[in-house]
Amino acid sequence: MGRRGRIRFATVWLGGCSGCHMSFLDLDERLVELAGKAELVYGPFMDVKEFPQKVDVTLVEGAVANRANLSMAEKVRERSRIVVSLGDCAITGNVTSMRNHLPVADVLATFLNDGEGGVPAMDYDAVPELLPRALPLHQVIPVEGFIPGCPPDPDRIWAAIGCLLRGEPVHLESDMLTFG
Ligand code: SF4
Numbered sequence: 001m002g003r004r005g006r007i008r009f010a011t012v013w014l015g016g017c018s019g020c021h022m023s024f025l026d027l028d029e030r031l032v033e034l035a036g037k038a039e040l041v042y043g044p045f046m047d048v049k050e051f052p053q054k055v056d057v058t059l060v061e062g063a064v065a066n067r068a069n070l071s072m073a074e075k076v077r078e079r080s081r082i083v084v085s086l087g088d089c090a091i092t093g094n095v096t097s098m099r100n101h102l103p104v105a106d107v108l109a110t111f112l113n114d115g116e117g118g119v120p121a122m123d124y125d126a127v128p129e130l131l132p133r134a135l136p137l138h139q140v141i142p143v144e145g146f147i148p149g150c151p152p153d154p155d156r157i158w159a160a161i162g163c164l165l166r167g168e169p170v171h172l173e174s175d176m177l178t179f180g
Pocket of ligand 1: 016
């Protein structure tokens with residue numbers, strides 16, 4: 001538990017487009033209610049460099065696509081009581097895994113040009129080493145729940161957070177699982 005009895009809450013951005021986090025921000029005024037019950041201790045909205053210890057609930061956006069994602073996923077699992085996959089990239093690989101049928105060398109050659117055509121070459125060493133395949137989070141670490149959607153609707157995120165705040169397993173009613 002965090003300060004004033006609030007749960008310690010984190011969000012993590014792995015191999016995703018940040019759309020799931022944008023949808024989280026679309027909770028709008030419900031973020032104020034959430035702040036009364038949860039203390040945000042890590043996430044892309046904060047300037048905290050190291051994932052902290054003793055986190056109660058962590059929502060993870062994105063697939064595990066590179067070595068940095070893999071190491072972060074393992075750290076999140078080690079330091080979080082409950083881990084929930086947020087969005088289809090974390091749950092199935094989705095968009096991030098579309099490159100899986102290509103060899104990594106071909107992916108890099110396509111997206112990191114070699115300086116031809118007047119475009120500066122990128123520093124390969126500055127890019128985290130890609131895994132051979134982008135993986136759903138639960139294939140790398142155990143998770144306690146899933147919030148589907150691309151991105152998940154804010155109402156669906158809020159329904160799942162409600163379960164987590166009540167200490168219940170993530171359970172979404174069927175109308176929360178209908179894809180629009
Ligand atoms: S699930 Fe959709 S919105 Fe979320 S990171 Fe993947 S592509 Fe982006």
